[in-house]
Amino acid sequence: MRAVQVTEFGGPEVLALVDLEGPRPGPGEVVVEVAAAGVNYIDLYQREGVYQAPTPFTAGSEGAGRVVEVGDEVRDVAVGDRVAWLMVPGAGYAERVVVPAERCVPVPDEMTDADAAAVMLQGVTVDYLTRSTYVVSPGDDVLVHAAAGGTGLLLTRACTQLGARVIGTASTPEKCRAAETAGAVATVQYGDGVDVAAEVRRLTDGRGVHVAYDGVGASTRTASLDSLRRRGTYVLFGQASGAPDPVSGPDLNKRGSLYFTRPTVVDHVVDRAELLERCERVFAAVRDGSMVVTVAATFPLAEAAEAQRLLASRRSSGKILVDPRH
Structure with a gap:
């Protein structure tokens, strides 16, 4: 064999x-x-x-x-x-x-x-991210990093079908188009000095998003935190770019009483x-x-x-x- x-x-x-x-x-x-x-x-x-x-x-x-x-x-x-x-x-x-x-x-x-x-794996991940980790509701503004990846496409479509307004990030124009085809109302192509958080706030009239889904990690941690509105939720579910710096209490406090969670699939299929x-x-x-x-x-x-x-x-x-x- x-x-x-x-x-x-x-x-x-x-x-x-x-x-x-x-x-x-x-x-x-x-x-x-x-x-x-x-x-x-x-x-x-x-x-x-x-x-x-x-x-x-x-x-x-x-x-x-x-x-x-x-x-x-x-x-x-x-x-x-x-x-x-x-x-x-x-x-x-x-x-x-x-x-x-x-x-x-x-x-x-x-x-x-x-x-x-x-x-x-990706389907179950999307299920618990949108139903358990943060319950996506109609009218929510949602940030999805790597929105054209395997999980990102499924997550973008799922949030859209739940009535949320998705802003996706991606690395190329082609990937941005793929995310928009999946339902993203807007995309931000990161790289070359693009301030992702500033773009997200512009697209949400300065408010920021209710939840940031981040499977990238090191390179997107700060943008995720800075894109959130008051009492928003940072969901770190992967680290494709490497392990991010730790999230501290002051990180959450100074940005408006944010919530931070690091969910894993094994804790959502326990039996x-x-x-x-x-x-x-x-x-x-x-x-x-x-x-x-x-x-x-x-x-x-x-x-x-x-x-x-x-x-x-x-x-x-x-x-x-x-x-x-x-």
Whole structure:
């Protein structure tokens, strides 16, 4: 069985295509033949050693495919079922992976494996960001950084459908247009000395936004804080540009009694019931067209390093996948 493993911490070059014995399920586990694996920033952080795990380990933690074997004590998942999963370490860039049965989500017949893999982490993230972390309401002004990225496009569309007015940031005119197509009423192209916060305040008649969704981190932290209105909420949910400086009490106080939160997906799918509830909402949104899955690129297993390089470059617009069947 082929798999891509991290043999030591470092750049994309440390990803190694290896042959392993096929996995066997333990109690409560299933083996899945992977049809599509998601490529996410957490994969980069784990490869770089920011989030450390004993090496070697198989890269990736999100995907979709068909169950080929079940272990003891498995009740709700059967051989032949199409399933998807997220945040299962080691269950990604490989032809076959082991997944706890309780983390398997049924994939609807009308949804492709690629779409299911593409929407699991990002779709669930958008669900909790807009329904739990900050409840987006009609009339809200919302700032979405990296609005043309995989999560950014979904988040922009979701906030728009909830009645919010979205201002997106992006790095190129093409990405700005993609964000506007997803529903952003305005975009700010950052770089070359552009004062993002000043532009956001201009676009909101000086008031600022109710919430700033920031998956970029270091390079956008200050702009996020400075774009908020009094009692606004800064939601830091990623660090694509690196870890930002800490947010202090005075940072929040002097800008108008702001709120700051750093949510993670694991705290929003704490049990199977919550996982299924969020995924059912996400899959329903995909089926009715209110959530549009955009796959930017799909790479064969042997080119997993290139997939991660593309993600790190922030040149893509949409989700990046690895197809272990090729």
